[in-house]
Amino acid sequence: MSGHKRTDVLVVGAGPVGLLAGLTLARRGVALRIVDRDWRTGAHSYALLLHGRSVKLLEDLGVREAILPSAVPLRRIRFWDGTRCRAVLELEELSGGLPVPVVLRQDALEAALENALSALGVSVYWNHEVAALVPEADGVRVTLHRLEKETVGYAALHTEWVVAGTKESKIPWVLAADGHRSRARRALGIEFIETGPPQHFGVFEFRTSGCDQAEMHVVLDAEGLAAAWPLADGFCRWSFELPNLQPLETSRDKQRLAVQIGAQVFPALADQELPPLLGRRAPWFSGNVEEVRWRIAVRFERRLASLFGRDRVWLAGDAAHMAGPVGAHSMNVGLLEARQLADTLAGILAGSDSPARLDEYNRQQLAQWRFLLGLENGLRPAPGCDPWLASQAPRILGCLPASGRELAALAARLGLEVAN
Ligand SMILES: Cc1cc2nc3c(=O)[nH]c(=O)nc-3n(C[C@H](O)[C@H](O)[C@H](O)COP(=O)(O)OP(=O)(O)OC[C@H]3O[C@@H](n4cnc5c(N)ncnc54)[C@H](O)[C@@H]3O)c2cc1C
Incomplete structure (x- = not known):
């Protein structure tokens, strides 16, 4: 960072959430750097479900065509009690022409996002670990380690990563998408509360x-x-x-x-x-x-950060929440957070947005996650709801491939409604 071109936003973590944040910032013309302590994107499917809203987001960012060949569109979900199919949830025509959810390996998503970033001239700094973050009034003091592989003992028997170089710099803003063990979250002293x-x-x-x-x-x-x-x-x-x-x-x-x-x-x-x-x-x-x-x-x-950031350091994705795998909420809502946070930081840097928008981000996301993790409101049966679906309402919440309005619309198709 120091000795290099200017960086206004440091994105920590090149998982799907950090890559999408980086792409949004790059498209807004923000001077960014994206670093990851690992040596490449993931190699497995992990979260393999993209909500319709995420597909739309990728379309807006020009990435949809790249994912289409390996994406499997989902038309419906069958709910079983073990032996019997109790409900069929149709996913088509959800709202405002939103695409249906698709099944896509997480590594394919990450590769498409990294390629899109690269096409804009932004490369991920792999093997770069944020070792320390110290928030200051007008920015964040960041210590970055460059990691290299070192062979230990007899050749090729064992290699380990060692610190090959260290740099300190002051960065105006940090967007932390550094996963569930987030160093940024810990540096801010933000609790990661177990919710279940x-x-x-x-x-x-x-x-x-x-x-x-x-x-x-x-x-x-x-x-x-x-x-x-x-x-x-x-x-x-x-x-x-x-x-x-x-x-x-x-x-x-x-x-x-x-x-x-x-x-x-x-x-x-x-x-x-x-x-x-x-x-x-x-x-x-x-x-x-x-x-x-x-x-x-x-x-x-199942965990939720007590805050989504403060001052100059803001969290998105698994850095701020963890949830069950079936509805793939942590990654998909994380992608929406990345977009919102990156847009807000771009607006603040351009002078068109107020930093107060970040507090709004914090409030909105905390409320959304308190709902998704079943801590507040939740789903309840609407009049006439099938008794089995009514009895499963809390479990169904974590299985629906959507958030926000779309989740409420899917729940309604099962005779469930959001409790106020
Ligand atoms: C084995 C496994 C199976 C999973 N299965 C499912 C599933 O079935 N369904 C589902 O919904 N979800 C699943 N998940 C979770 C899903 O993968 C995550 O929700 C998703 O990856 C979150 O994306 P993210 O970008 O927020 O974080 P991550 O993908 O975790 O990315 C964080 C990145 O930050 C980097 N990083 C961390 N610390 C630093 C640092 N100090 N400096 C620099 N870089 C740093 C990491 O190397 C990593 O690349 C699974 C996860 C794993 C690991």
Whole structure:
């Protein structure tokens, strides 16, 4: 940063949220730098559902064409009580011509965003870790480490990342999209409050001929949640909530290699467990299991930051919240936050927006997340609602692939309404 061209906004983290923030800032002509401590984008599907609002956002940013070839449009969701299909939720024609949600691997989304940034002349500074942030009245003092691989011991047996250089600079604004362990959040002393017990999921991606390309399935049974999504090229993903599974906390770290390196960390999860799980939790699923290409155990915590930032440092995405996997709220709402925050910072820098807009951002997002995490209001049955759906209303909230008005509209199709 010092000794380089001017930086008005430092984006910390090049996950989907940081990349989208960077793209928004670049399109607004803001002098930005985007850094990530890792060496490349993620290599797995992780959050694979894009809400209609996110697809629209990508369209506005000129990225929709790049994702279309690998995106699978979803037309409906079937809700099961285990053995019986209790409701079919049609996703078409939601509101104002919004596209339907699509299934898209998170790594494909990240690659498309990075390419779009690169086309605007902005490169991600991979292997650059923000080691410290000290907020000051007129900016943020940032310590940045440049990391390099060093081979330790006998050649090629073991490599580790070491700090090859350190720089300190003062940056006017920091947009922190640095994930659930956010250093920025911790530097501000913002609490990351647990809002509910964690959920453990076993995730399997496999080739099958039995997955309807237009449908997502959600199972709400006595063991918890399970969900299935169709993937491109004949694969599908099943995620099963497994109340007795206790994967290590480190399982939430993204994998950057295209191979499964976590197997030894999760001895409890093996390919052979998939057929009995399908037989028990989704006996109606007629698909065969041909080739399991990825399996992982993940612990999904539910957490909310006590603030979305202050003064010159603002949070978006997993840095500020964590939620369950089925509705993919954390990433999708994170993308909307990235857009709003980046637009606001661009406006403030151009003199057309007041910093008070940032306090508004904080208030809006806290309210939205208190709803999404079931801490306030929530969904309740409207008159005439099917009794089974009524009994499942709190669980259904976390499964709907939308937020805001669109979530309320989807809930209404199931006979549920937002409680005021
Ligand atoms: C194994 C796994 C499975 C998942 N499965 C699902 C799922 O099924 N459904 C679902 O909805 N969600 C799932 N998620 C969560 C989903 O991936 C996240 O919600 C999404 O990635 C959030 O995006 P983000 O950009 O906010 O954060 P991240 O994608 O976590 O990106 C943060 C980035 O910041 C970088 N960073 C962190 N600290 C620093 C620092 N100090 N300096 C520089 N860079 C830094 C990191 O390297 C990372 O690239 C899963 C996540 C994991 C890890």
